[in-house]
Every structure is written in structure tokens, then in C-alpha cells.
Amino acid sequence: MYKLSLLICVVAFVACTSNPKETNTQTDSTTVTTSSTDSAAVTNPKLSEYVQYLANLNDSTAESATKAAQKFQEIFKGSSPALCDSAFVFFNTFYEKLGTRLDEVHASDTTNYDSLIVDPTAKPVPLSAKLTAYNQKLTQNGFQVAMTEGTTYIKQDRELIAKWFYAMVSPTMKSYLTQLNKENKEGFAEDAGINIPITSLADRVIWWEKFNQTNPNFVFAERSKDLYQNYLFYLLKGMDNTASYYQDEAGKVAPDQEFMNAYTYVLSKHPNTETAKLVKPFQAALAQHDVKKAESLLKQYQDQKIIQ
Incomplete structure (x- = not known):
């Protein structure tokens, strides 16, 4: 089963496919309309050439990611950042499709790939020639073997995007991609539990709030909005194995201190954000051990489509 990495993708809740908002951008004296990744929507000749190239690329081999980036x-080369942003939308769709296909093939393979997972506390395990070649092909082309709950899978290594695209896209797109790369490296969740500090999760929520406010018409606006809403949900609720509140042995609801500290962090460092306005009453409810109020707030936020 395809495990979504943190792209660009956040474990369990970040969708790796989207229909980017329609944007009409004047680039190189040609209007580029990007309402989907359907080649029928393309009017710019350079963009049309690239879309056709991607359509003919093998979507089952890792090398295609590098070929697509080189193309x-x-x-x-020399095109406006706006046109490069539009073209990146198509690369991104291909890259994600390729990752899905590679993971499907990986999942059906009976080879034991566990030795490709590096444990910094353990002695290095010698790799066979087959495993070495397999690993090199992935790592040289924007992918890597990862593990979750004892099962290996293929995830993105977004340094490929940093290498080939950062210098050509707009500052807004670069900021977006840099943040996704950072989150992908840090991880987010494992085995129904959050595996980054809750204050780091709070930082992500604030980052995406500010990004969305500054860039409402960004081509990946729906994705960035989803990231904010989902991260905010987990900042408030937590996960099964990392919950924001729990029942003690006496049956009394008790807030988790790490979450409470993160709420205080948001309120003290970012008091004027929308996130702070949402966190404040939720923290107060937990401090009063009022789980009904806390859950009522969560439902209210969901009904208002503030969180997912």
C-alpha cells in the first residue's frame, strides 16, 4: 500500500494528487491556463512540448524522474518564473504518479529490503550487489526506501526538486517546496502517533497559516490549505497514540502537558494569528478538564471547515 510521505505529503492525511486552482498567467507573451494536468488545457508551446514529453516517459522506472527534471x-531555461511554476505542476503530477507506481512494484516484490533501512545505532549491514544497485537507482533519482510499522515502502527524496527546480521557479513556489522538503525529512507520524515535538507541529501550523494568507491565489492553494487544516486538527486532537488529553486511572480527563506547552507557545509567540484564536479556548477547556467543551470546539471547527 502506498504510504504518503511528508510532500509534500503528510503521513496519513496529505493527498498527493490535486487539481490546482485555475491560474491565468502572462508568460513569454503566451497565456498559460493551468486548470488541471490535462494536456488539453495547455496553450503555451513550451508547456505543450513538456506535457507531451512527460506523456511518453516510462512511468515505471525511477530514472524517469531525473529525465523529466533535465527536460x-x-x-x-531562460523562461519566466511564472511559466516555470506552471510547468512544475505537470512535473509534480508525473513525479507523484511515478512514486506511486514504484511503491506498487516494491510492495509486490518478495525481496527483503529491511537492510536498506539505516539504523544509526546499529552496525552497518553489508548489502548484496542487487540491493546496492536497487538503492542507488532510487537515491540517484529522487526516491528512497523507508519503513513504517515494520514494512518498507518507497517515498520521495525531494532533494531532487531542490537540485533541478528551486533556481527556476518563483520565490513563492520555492518557499512552498522548501517547506515540503523540510517536513518530508523530519517526518510526522508513525504507528498512529506523532513523532515530532508538538511545538514543531505548532510551528508547521503557523507557517502554513501565514503562507496561505500571503498567497491566496497560489497554484497549490488547495494543498497548502489542506496542510494547514490537517496539521491544526492534530495539534488540537492529537492521534490515538499521541493524544492531547487522556483519562487517568481515576477516570478523570487530563490534558497532555506537551500539548498544553505547545498551546502556550502559540499564544505567547504568535498571539495575533487565527491559530491562536482557535487554540486559546481549546486549551482553556482542557485545563478545566472539560472534555465535552473541548470536543464541542473540535466539532464546531470541523463544521466551519476550519479543520478536517
Whole structure:
């Protein structure tokens, strides 16, 4: 089963496919309309050439990611950042499709890939020639073997995007991609539990709130909004194995101190944010051991489509 990495993708709740909002951008004297990744929507000749190239690429081999990136540079060298942003939408769709396909093949393979998972506390395990070649092919082309709950899978290594795209896209797109790369490296959740500090989760919530406010018409606005809403949900609720509140032995509801500290952090460092306005009454409810109030607030936020 395909495990969504943190892209760009956040474990369990970040959708790795989207229909980017329609944008009409004047680039190189040609209007580019990006309402989907359907080639029928493309009117710019450079963009059309790139879309056709991607359509003919093998979507079952890791090398295709690098080929697609190299072709991007070849076609769009000297083009405006706005046109490069539009072209990146198509690369991104191909890259995600390729990752899904590679993971499907990986999951059906009976080879034991556990030795590719590096444990910094353990002695290095010698790799067979087959495993070495397999690993090199992935790591050289924007992918890597990862593990969750004892099962290996293929995830993105977004340094490929940093290498080939950061210098060509707009500052807004670069900021977005840099943040996704950072989150992908840090991880987020494992075995129904959050595996980053809750204050780090709070930082992500604040980052996405500010990004969305500054860039409401961004081509990946729906994705960035989803990231904010989902991260905010987990900041408030937590997960099964990392909950924001629990029942003690006497049956009394008690807030988790790490979450409470994170709420205080938000309120003290970012008091004027929308996130702070939402966190404040929730923290107060937990401090009063009022789980009904806390859950009522969660439902209210969900009904208002503030969280998912």
C-alpha cells in the first residue's frame, strides 16, 4: 500500500494528487491556463512540448524522474518564473504518479529490503550487489526506501526538486517546496502517533497559516490549505497514540502537558494569528478538564471547515 510521505505529503492525511486552482498567467507573451494536468488545457508551446514529453516517459522506472527534471531545464531555461511554476505542476503530477507506481512494484516484490533501512545505532549491514544497485537507482533519482510499522515502502527524496527546480521557479513556489522538503525529512507520524515535538507541529501550523494568507491565489492553494487544516486538527486532537488529553486511572480527563506547552507557545509567540484564536479556548477547556467543551470546539471547527 502506498504510504504518503511528508510532500509534500503528510503521513496519513496529505493527498498527493490535486487539481490546482485555475491560474491565468502572462508568460513569454503566451497565456498559460493551468486548470488541471490535462494536456488539453495547455496553450503555451513550451508547456505543450513538456506535457507531451512527460506523456511518453516510462512511468515505471525511477530514472524517469531525473529525465523529466533535465527536460524541464532544457525547455524552460531562460523562461519566466511564472511559466516555470506552471510547468512544475505537470512535473509534480508525473513525479507523484511515478512514486506511486514504484511503491506498487516494491510492495509486490518478495525481496527483503529491511537492510536498506539505516539504523544509526546499529552496525552497518553489508548489502548484496542487487540491493546496492536497487538503492542507488532510487537515491540517484529522487526516491528512497523507508519503513513504517515494520514494512518498507518507497517515498520521495525531494532533494531532487531542490537540485533541478528551486533556481527556476518563483520565490513563492520555492518557499512552498522548501517547506515540503523540510517536513518530508523530519517526518510526522508513525504507528498512529506523532513523532515530532508538538511545538514543531505548532510551528508547521503557523507557517502554513501565514503562507496561505500571503498567497491566496497560489497554484497549490488547495494543498497548502489542506496542510494547514490537517496539521491544526492534530495539534488540537492529537492521534490515538499521541493524544492531547487522556483519562487517568481515576477516570478523570487530563490534558497532555506537551500539548498544553505547545498551546502556550502559540499564544505567547504568535498571539495575533487565527491559530491562536482557535487554540486559546481549546486549551482553556482542557485545563478545566472539560472534555465535552473541548470536543464541542473540535466539532464546531470541523463544521466551519476550519479543520478536517
